[in-house]
Amino acid sequence: xxxxxxxxxxxxxxxxxxxxxxxxxxxxxxxxxxxxxxxxxxxxxxxxxxxxxxxxxxxxxxxxxxxxxxxxxxxxxxxxxxxxxxxxxxxxxxxxxxxxxxxxxxxxxxxxxxxxxxxxxxxxxxxxxxxxxxxxxxxxxxxxxxxxxxxxxxxxxxxxxxxxxxxxxxxxxxxxxxxxxxxxxxxxxxxxxxxxxxxxxxxxxxxxxxxxxxxxxxxxxxxxxxxxxxxxxxxxxxxxxxxxxxxxxxxxxxxxxxxxxxxxxxxxxxxxxxxxxxxxxxxxxxxxxxxxxxxxxxxxxxxxxxxxxxxxxxxxxxxxxxxxxxxxxxxxxxxxxxxxxxxxxxxxxxxxxxxxxxxxxxxxxxxxxxxxxxxxxxxxxxxxxxxxxxxxxxxxxxxxxxxxxxxxxxxxxxxxxxxxxxxxxxxxxxxxxxxxxxxxxxxxxxxxxxxxxxxxxxxxxxxxxxxxxxxxxxxxxxxxxxxxxxxxxxxxxxxxxxxxxxxxxxxxxxxxxxxxxxxxxxxxxxxxxxxxxxxxxxxxxxxxxxxxxxxxxxxxxxxxxxxxxxxxxxxxx
Amino acid sequence: xxxxxxxxxxxxxxxxxxxxxxxxxxxxxxxxxxxxxxxxxxxxxxxxxxxxxxxxxxxxxxxxxxxxxxxxxxxxxxxxxxxxxxxxxxxxxxxxxxxxxxxxxxxxxxxxxxxxxxxxxxxxxxxxxxxxxxxxxxxxxxxxxxxxxxxxxxxxxxxxxxxxxxxxxxx
Ligand SMILES: Cc1ncc(C[n+]2csc(CCOP(=O)(O)OP(=O)(O)O)c2C)c(N)n1
Numbered sequence: 001x002x003x004x005x006x007x008x009x010x011x012x013x014x015x016x017x018x019x020x021x022x023x024x025x026x027x028x029x030x031x032x033x034x035x036x037x038x039x040x041x042x043x044x045x046x047x048x049x050x051x052x053x054x055x056x057x058x059x060x061x062x063x064x065x066x067x068x069x070x071x072x073x074x075x076x077x078x079x080x081x082x083x084x085x086x087x088x089x090x091x092x093x094x095x096x097x098x099x100x101x102x103x104x105x106x107x108x109x110x111x112x113x114x115x116x117x118x119x120x121x122x123x124x125x126x127x128x129x130x131x132x133x134x135x136x137x138x139x140x141x142x143x144x145x146x147x148x149x150x151x152x153x154x155x156x157x158x159x160x161x162x163x164x165x166x167x168x169x170x171x172x173x174x175x176x177x178x179x180x181x182x183x184x185x186x187x188x189x190x191x192x193x194x195x196x197x198x199x200x201x202x203x204x205x206x207x208x209x210x211x212x213x214x215x216x217x218x219x220x221x222x223x224x225x226x227x228x229x230x231x232x233x234x235x236x237x238x239x240x241x242x243x244x245x246x247x248x249x250x251x252x253x254x255x256x257x258x259x260x261x262x263x264x265x266x267x268x269x270x271x272x273x274x275x276x277x278x279x280x281x282x283x284x285x286x287x288x289x290x291x292x293x294x295x296x297x298x299x300x301x302x303x304x305x306x307x308x309x310x311x312x313x314x315x316x317x318x319x320x321x322x323x324x325x326x327x328x329x330x331x332x333x334x335x336x337x338x339x340x341x342x343x344x345x346x347x348x349x350x351x352x353x354x355x356x357x358x359x360x361x362x363x364x365x366x367x368x369x370x371x372x373x374x375x376x377x378x379x380x381x382x383x384x385x386x387x388x389x390x391x392x393x394x395x396x397x398x399x400x401x402x403x404x405x406x407x408x409x410x411x412x413x414x415x416x417x418x419x420x421x422x423x424x425x426x427x428x429x430x431x432x433x434x435x436x437x438x439x440x441x442x443x444x445x446x447x448x449x450x451x452x453x454x455x456x457x458x459x460x461x462x463x464x465x466x467x468x469x470x471x472x473x474x475x476x477x478x479x480x481x482x483x484x485x486x487x488x489x490x491x492x493x494x495x496x497x498x499x500x501x502x503x504x505x506x507x508x509x510x511x512x513x514x515x516x517x518x519x520x521x522x523x524x525x526x527x528x529x530x531x532x533x534x535x536x537x538x539x540x541x542x543x544x545x546x547x548x549x550x551x552x553x554x555x556x557x558x559x560x561x562x563x564x565x566x567x568x569x570x571x572x573x
Numbered sequence: 574x575x576x577x578x579x580x581x582x583x584x585x586x587x588x589x590x591x592x593x594x595x596x597x598x599x600x601x602x603x604x605x606x607x608x609x610x611x612x613x614x615x616x617x618x619x620x621x622x623x624x625x626x627x628x629x630x631x632x633x634x635x636x637x638x639x640x641x642x643x644x645x646x647x648x649x650x651x652x653x654x655x656x657x658x659x660x661x662x663x664x665x666x667x668x669x670x671x672x673x674x675x676x677x678x679x680x681x682x683x684x685x686x687x688x689x690x691x692x693x694x695x696x697x698x699x700x701x702x703x704x705x706x707x708x709x710x711x712x713x714x715x716x717x718x719x720x721x722x723x724x725x726x727x728x729x730x731x732x733x734x735x736x737x738x739x740x741x742x743x744x
Pocket of ligand 1: 401403404405428430431453455458481483486487
C-alpha cells in the first residue's frame, strides 16, 4: 500500500474500503480523472450512467432507502452539480444517507469564475448534513471516510464532497488508516434509562394509548422490535407515510396512516388519545395538521435521534433522544408490574374496539369499496388490481412520485414489509419515482420494483428509463396514473379555488409509444376490464414494462384535511 | 422575545462561520451581534452570539447539528464580563476640544488620533456603557463610527477551554 496513487485512484479505493459498490452519475471535465481511474476498479465499483444528474441523485436515494446503505451520486462541476441540488434537498428532508461526489475546477483557478465553476458547497450548505471542498490530495482518503460516517450515523442525511480536478490528478502515497475524529459530532443513540421508565409509566397510566412510528423506525431497522413492543402492550400502531411497511398493515393492532390524507379513524384516534408515543417521526405538518390542535388530550412521548426535532413542532411530556431501535429495545427491557399491564391491556382493548367501530363506519367510502358501477376507470380500480397482483406475486417494492397517485398508493396498496414503500415525503419532489425505482431495482434484482407516477411527474425524469435498458435491468415496471391533469393541484383548485384550473390541464405524449421507443414494453389501459390482463402481462414479461392507466380525470383523494386545519376536521367526500 | 447570549466553541474549519450564520438566516433567528475570534487552543474558534429568540433551546439544538460545533453555553443568566469596543471619529471644532477630552476621561476612553478637524476616540466597556458613551458624544457630531459587537466570558471558574473539549472527544 505504499505505492503512489492518483487522487482519483485514492477516491476509488476509499469508496470501496468504506462499503461502496454502486454509484450513479454523469462524467464531465472536472470529474474526468475520477472516471479515468474508475475503469481499473470497475469490478468492485459499479458505475451506472444516468441521463440527468437529478436522476442519478434520486437513483442513489432509492438505492439507499431500500438498503439502508449509503447511496452515491456523481456530477461534474457547474451544471453537473447544480443538477444534483434537488435530490440532495430531497435526501435532506427525508434523512436519506446520500454521498454526492462533485468534480470542481482546479484549485489554481478556483474563485476566478473558471469554466463550469459553481460554489456547490456554498449552495448546498443549508441542505446537507455536512459538506467539504477538498483541494489537497492528502485529504481525499480521510474525507471520504468521514463523509460516509456522517451520512450513515446519527440522523442520516446527505453529505457532499467537492474535489478539485488538480487534487484528483495529483499523486501521493495514500493513508487510509487515519481514525475518524469528530469532536463536535457524537450522536446520542442510547435513550436515557430514566426517561424510558418515565415514558412507560406514563403509558401504563393511560386508557387510550397510541404508538405512532415514523421514518426513524425504518431507518434504524426497528420493525421487529416495534412489533414485539406493540404486541406485549397491545397498543394500537399508527404508521406515518415513511413508516408504511414498518408495521404490517394486516396486524390486528395496525391503524394505518395518519395526517392530511390519512384515515379518519387514525386521525380521530390521535385526537381522542390520552397518550401518544411517537418513535422516529418528526411531527411533520402533513401529519399533525394545525400543530396547536394536534392530539389535544394526549400526554406525548417523543423518541428521536435528533434532539432538535424534539419540541420543535409539538410540545412533549417525555423527550427521549436516541436511536429508534435501541430505545425500543430498552423499552422492552423494562418489566412493569403485571397487574398494571393487565389493567392497561383491558383498557387498550376497549379503546381498540372503539377505533375499529369508527373505521367500519368510514371505510367503505374511503376505499371506494362501494364504487358506483360506472364504465369509467377510477384510480381505485387500478390500485385494487395492483394490490391483488402484488399480494399473489410477493416480493414487491413500490416507489411513488408526488401527487394524488402517491396518496392513493399509500392508502390503498398493502404494506407488510419494511423498505417496500419508498417515496419523496418531506420535499415532495415530483420526478422522484422513475429514477429512484431504478436505484431500488439495481439494489434488489430479486424483487419486482414498481414505479407509480402521475402523468405530470413522470414527464420530469422519464429519460432514466433508457438506463434500465442499457444496464439490462429486468425487474422494473412503471404504472402511470394518467388523469390528464397535475392532479393534486387540480384537486386543491377544485376544492378551494372554485375550479380555476389554471396551469393544471396536461397534454402528454403517447406513453406506450414512448416506452417502446425506449425499448420497454408499453401497454395502454383504457377501461376497467383491461386492468387485470395488463398487470398480468407486465408480470409475465421478463423485462421492463410500462402501463399507462388512463383513469377518470377528475377524482379526488379523500379523506383530506385542508391545510392548516385540525386533523379532527376531515373532508370525506 | 428575549435577548440571549450564546458562547459557542467551534472547530475553525473553512466555512464554519458561514454554516452558523446560514442556519440563523434560514430558520429566521435574529442575530443582534456576532463576534468570532481565536481561542487559547489552535484550531478552535469562539463565537459570542447575541440572539433575539422566543425559543433559544431550538436555536441551540439547531446549532449543535453543525458537525463543527463543540460546545454551546447560554450565558444569559450567568454573571459575566461583557465587552465591546467602539471607535468614533468626531468632527471637532476648537471650542469643544476641552469638553471632549474631559468626557473621554470620565469614560476611561482613549483619544487615539487627532487631526485638524477630527478626533478618533477608542472606548471599551460593557454594552450599556458603550451606548451611554455614544449618546453623550453624539451631539458633538459623529463622522464615522464602528462597534465591534460583544464578547463575553463567564466570571469565576465556570467555562470551557477548546483544548478540554478536544481532549474529551479524543478519549
Ligand atoms: C418538482 C415539483 N414541482 C411542482 C410540484 C407541485 N405539485 C405537487 S403535486 C403536483 C401535481 C402532480 O401531478 P401528477 O404528476 O400528474 O400526479 P397526480 O397528482 O395527478 O397523481 C404538483 C405540480 C412538486 N411537488 N414538485
